Amino acid sequence: MAVGxxxxxxxxxxxSALAVALPAVPAEMAPTLGFYGMPGLYDTPTARSLYDADxxxxxxxxxxxxxxxxxxxxxxxxxxxxxxxxxxxxxxxRAALYDxxxxxxxxxxxxxxxxxxxxxxxxxxxxxGTFASEYIVASKALGPRIxxxxxxxxxxxxxxxxxxxxxxxxxxxxxxGLGGEPGWDQWFRGPAAxxxxxxxxxxxxxxxxxxxxxxxxxxxxxxxxxxVDSALNFGLEYQWRPGATLGLHYLYGTEVxxxxxxxxxxxxxxxxxxxxxxxxxxxxxGAASEWDGAWTAVPGQAQALRSTLAQLLEAxxxxxxxxxxxxxxxxxxxxxxxYDSEPQALGRTARVLTHVLPPSVExxxxxxxxxxxxxxxxTLRRSDIERYEHAADGAALIFARTEIGEAGAHPxxxxxxxxxxxxxxxxxxxxxxxxxxxxxxxxxxxxxLEATARLDLAPGLSAxxxxxxxxxxxxxxxxxxxxxxxxxxRSDANIYDREGENGIQYLTLDYxxxxxxxxxxxxxxxxxxxxxxxxxxxxxWKPVDSRLGLGAELxxxxxxxxxxxxxxxxxxxxxxxxxxxxxxxxxxxxxxDVGRYLAGDWGATVSLDRTFANxxxxxxxxxxxxVSAEEFxxxxxxxxxxxxxxxxxxxxxxxxxxxxxxxxxxxxxxGQRIDIRNRLYPLVRDYHExxxxxxxxxxxx
Amino acid sequence: xxALSARARCAALAALFALLAGCGTATDSPxxxxxxxxxxxxxxxxxxxxGEAALAAQLTPEALARATRPLLLAELxxxxxxxxxxxxxxxRGHVTWIGADGIGLVLRGGVLTSTRGLGPDLLASDTAAALxxxxxxxxxxxxxxxxxxGEHQVIGRDFACSYVSEGRAAIEIVGTRHVTRVVAExxxxxxxxFENRYWIGADGFVWQSTQWIGPEIGEVTLKQxxx
Numbered sequence: 001m002a003v004g005x006x007x008x009x010x011x012x013x014x015x016s017a018l019a020v021a022l023p024a025v026p027a028e029m030a031p032t033l034g035f036y037g038m039p040g041l042y043d044t045p046t047a048r049s050l051y052d053a054d055x056x057x058x059x060x061x062x063x064x065x066x067x068x069x070x071x072x073x074x075x076x077x078x079x080x081x082x083x084x085x086x087x088x089x090x091x092x093x094r095a096a097l098y099d100x101x102x103x104x105x106x107x108x109x110x111x112x113x114x115x116x117x118x119x120x121x122x123x124x125x126x127x128x129g130t131f132a133s134e135y136i137v138a139s140k141a142l143g144p145r146i147x148x149x150x151x152x153x154x155x156x157x158x159x160x161x162x163x164x165x166x167x168x169x170x171x172x173x174x175x176x177g178l179g180g181e182p183g184w185d186q187w188f189r190g191p192a193a194x195x196x197x198x199x200x201x202x203x204x205x206x207x208x209x210x211x212x213x214x215x216x217x218x219x220x221x222x223x224x225x226x227x228v229d230s231a232l233n234f235g236l237e238y239q240w241r242p243g244a245t246l247g248l249h250y251l252y253g254t255e256v257x258x259x260x261x262x263x264x265x266x267x268x269x270x271x272x273x274x275x276x277x278x279x280x281x282x283x284x285x286g287a288a289s290e291w292d293g294a295w296t297a298v299p300g301q302a303q304a305l306r307s308t309l310a311q312l313l314e315a316x317x318x319x320x321x322x323x324x325x326x327x328x329x330x331x332x333x334x335x336x337x338x339y340d341s342e343p344q345a346l347g348r349t350a351r352v353l354t355h356v357l358p359p360s361v362e363x364x365x366x367x368x369x370x371x372x373x374x375x376x377x378x379t380l381r382r383s384d385i386e387r388y389e390h391a392a393d394g395a396a397l398i399f400a401r402t403e404i405g406e407a408g409a410h411p412x413x414x415x416x417x418x419x420x421x422x423x424x425x426x427x428x429x430x431x432x433x434x435x436x437x438x439x440x441x442x443x444x445x446x447x448x449l450e451a452t453a454r455l456d457l458a459p460g461l462s463a464x465x466x467x468x469x470x471x472x473x474x475x476x477x478x479x480x481x482x483x484x485x486x487x488x489x490r491s492d493a494n495i496y497d498r499e500g501e502n503g504i505q506y507l508t509l510d511y512x513x514x515x516x517x518x519x520x521x522x523x524x525x526x527x528x529x530x531x532x533x534x535x536x537x538x539x540x541w542k543p544v545d546s547r548l549g550l551g552a553e554l555x556x557x558x559x560x561x562x563x564x565x566x567x568x569x570x571x572x573x574x575x576x577x578x579x580x581x582x583x584x585x586x587x588x589x590x591x592x593d594v595g596r597y598l599a600g601d602w603g604a605t606v607s608l609d610r611t612f613a614n615x616x617x618x619x620x621x622x623x624x625x626x627v628s629a630e631e632f633x634x635x636x637x638x639x640x641x642x643x644x645x646x647x648x649x650x651x652x653x654x655x656x657x658x659x660x661x662x663x664x665x666x667x668x669x670x671g672q673r674i675d676i677r678n679r680l681y682p683l684v685r686d687y688h689e690x691x692x693x694x695x696x697x698x699x700x701x
Numbered sequence: 702x703x704a705l706s707a708r709a710r711c712a713a714l715a716a717l718f719a720l721l722a723g724c725g726t727a728t729d730s731p732x733x734x735x736x737x738x739x740x741x742x743x744x745x746x747x748x749x750x751x752g753e754a755a756l757a758a759q760l761t762p763e764a765l766a767r768a769t770r771p772l773l774l775a776e777l778x779x780x781x782x783x784x785x786x787x788x789x790x791x792x793r794g795h796v797t798w799i800g801a802d803g804i805g806l807v808l809r810g811g812v813l814t815s816t817r818g819l820g821p822d823l824l825a826s827d828t829a830a831a832l833x834x835x836x837x838x839x840x841x842x843x844x845x846x847x848x849x850x851g852e853h854q855v856i857g858r859d860f861a862c863s864y865v866s867e868g869r870a871a872i873e874i875v876g877t878r879h880v881t882r883v884v885a886e887x888x889x890x891x892x893x894x895f896e897n898r899y900w901i902g903a904d905g906f907v908w909q910s911t912q913w914i915g916p917e918i919g920e921v922t923l924k925q926x927x928x
Contacts (some may be wrong), residue, residue: 267851272821274819276802276804277789277817280789280790282793341853389793390793390809390825391806393825393847393855472860479793614853652820695853697847697855
């Protein structure tokens with residue numbers, strides 16, 4: 001059946017996604033985004049929030065200032081954002097000031113019939129302070145189409161109409177240091193000022209906004225790059241697609257402003273699930289008394305079944321690692337290279353088995369195999385699969401009768417299909433490499449081809465490598481020279497981009513093994529990542545039903561030559577960490593890594609990610625080490641946000657590919673880890689109990 | 702079971718998989734032509750029109766007279782698409798119909814119980830009470846639908862439905878006339894409202910129906926080309 005136009009589907013998908021996400025409270029307008037890309041009007045905030053888990057990307061420009069913001073609704077009440085701003089003429093002798101800033105906005109009171117919603121927020125709380133301000137704001141809906149807000153601001157939001165600090169904290173110390181550290185001593189200090197505004201939505205697509213701003217743009221006016229004649233800002237926004245808004249505004253009494261924003265929610269794929277139907281269940285004919293195990297005595301029968309099953313799984317993007325058969329039980333090692341939804345892979349495999357295996361086989365023991373090791377064991381009853389295939393709650397009924405436990409040991413070669421090892425495979429695909437926030441060019445990128453090869457020698461033992469051929473891009477134009485006083489473990493990245501544009505990304509020999517129950521092991525050697533080579537060993541303790549995982553990793557690493565070929569530089573280091581991984585519940589994962597980093601610095605990294613069953617992960621991390629803020633340089637310590645997006649979310653087609661991005665406000669040398677591409681925890685946990693149960697509804701997909 | 706019959710089953714299974722993979726084995730059959738036409742239609746508007754033309758050419762009384770197995774035509778107005786389906790499996794009265802490009806439709810007694818490969822699919826449902834009411838041509842019943850949410854969670858939506866008989870109607874499906882009684886099913890629940898209609902032959906067989914899949918896709922029209 002032909003699919004409809006992608007354009008219309010995208011629209012209706014997002015609209016219906018919002019319809020599902022929205023509670024039935026008609027009184028409240030969807031929030032508007034201000035010129036800081038957060039719930040607000042122009043310069044001033046409102047007490048609104050985005051819908052839970054919304055991601056909002058926005059661009060605004062007026063006069064000398066341009067801002068790009070990525071905001072995320074971290075919890076229903078808490079909004080966070082990373083913003084990159086450019087102000088012409090504010091940082092002489094440079095042409096423009098570039099600023100990265102982080103905001104937090106917390107709605108602490110919900111609106112009631114009589115009381116407004118209220119929120120408290122910090123803007124630019126860890127940057128260089130150019131945009132630093134704090135506020136408390138209230139918003140009240142007057143009917144379904146009018147939203148009024150009023151609040152009190154400090155810092156930059158108290159540069160017009162300001163009065164003495166209501167708390168008596170009159171002194172706001174000037175900004176000091178290297179930026180990047182929370183400005184505890186400044187928050188809510190110094191003079192304060194009132195602000196307010198109104199948003200009116202005459203139609204569902206059009207919003208008119210007006211505000212009285214308490215930001216007089218003192219720095220910009222003093223620098224002579226902006227004239228401000230009015231405290232009133234106003235304009236209109238038009239929603240031209242669900243989630244996509246364009247705006248035209250008149251600001252400061254002197255400037256025309258423009259805005260564009262794109263809001264989407266990782267929980268709602270625009271495509272839905274276009275996975276092709278799995279093979280229907282084959283129901284065994286006759287009665288159980290007629291099903292005997294005589295077939296086990298037929299010579300060659302097991303190997304014939306193995307080979308049929310291997311072909312059928314391969315046709316569905318999966319593979320057979322091993323198959324052990326008895327008259328009543330089949331134990332199968334499953335390679336899943338296609339389905340990002342692991343229960344879907346298990347369900348499709350189980351349905352294939354109903355066609356292939358003789359009727360006397362009642363128990364299916366499925367063991368997902370990751371890098372040659374069983375990651376878990378899922379035991380299903382064939383009669384359940386027959387009985388519940390079309391039941392309304394079939395997947396749940398099967399789950400209730402399914403055992404999930406520890407995988408068994410890898411059986412011997414006699415249980416494998418023929419010709420499994422050695423196996424050589426190749427890949428060729430495009431790559432995109434980016435660099436953000438270089439003042440000379442805020443976004444740089446290379447595109448090219450990456451060729452990969454992998455040789456599987458035995459279960460768990462493989463050699464793999466990747467080389468890149470750059471086709472176009474400007475990463476090599478960065479001539480910045482690192483001023484880091486630490487060993488340049490990362491800050492020479494632009495030299496690698498310049499001299500190693502056609503280089504070896506990685507070339508390693510890896511061995512994965514199961515040393516004992518609940519334990520997983522990995523040893524890797526070779527060119528581990530673009531900048532370092534060496535030897536890496538890792539152990540992970542992660543019971544199948546545990547929310548806690550514990551790991552230890554030890555590496556000897558030596559810095560590679562800038563040409564990313566085979567040579568090494570003089571710098572080497574022993575680096576390693578002990579790690580704790582914990583599922584907090586409610587879709588949040590925490591990770592703590594303690595150890596020695598690439599520059600030889602000791603310290604710890606804290607990470608917090610919001611995870612979605614469909615594969616999206618959005619998180620933040622911060623690393624504090626013995627390196628002082630002065631030694632570290634701009635930014636004071638290492639931190640950033642990371643986003644992982646599953647390809648299947650965009651295409652609707654099953655795929656285990658992901659796009660992963662880490663954005664650091666500043667890339668320095670303190671608190672840097674070696675970039676091992678196949679760490680154990682992410683490989684293993686997909687097949688453990690909590691991840692399987694989250695997505696089990698897809699068993700019959 | 703003997704080894705021989707296991708191999709025979711494997712051969713039949715391979716044919717089924719070939720169908721699921723969209724490479725019809727009987728290349729000269731009208732079905733295979735129709736399937737390949739639909740597949741081609743994914744390539745763009747021109748190809749789509751060509752595929753539609755190929756399908757239309759196969760939807761003739763002469764072509765259908767040559768068909769050797771049951772054939773179902775499904776039309777999705779919201780996607781401006783239609784395709785033919787063949788039986789891929791049967792389990793406890795549920796018949797799985799498989800179309801090109803991996804689309805699957807499951808019917809029980811002519812009532813749609815789940816879909817696959819359409820995007821916002823009907824994951825599963827309990828339509829036993831609805832089926833009984835449709836056969837009676839009156840009364841009321843509850844439908845329990847299941848959908849998958851964006852976080853892969855199962856979302857249940859129940860609908861309260863009432864049934865009325867709308868009398869007799871003669872319909873024509875690609876040149877074949879069927880005298881049917883028409884049963885209308887009106888359902889509401891969870892902020893949604895839909896109406897299904899079934900054209901039922903004298904022996905209770907549902908020859909044609911329009912049935913609601915879900916809020917995003919809307920309804921599908923099913924016509925039994927070959928019983």
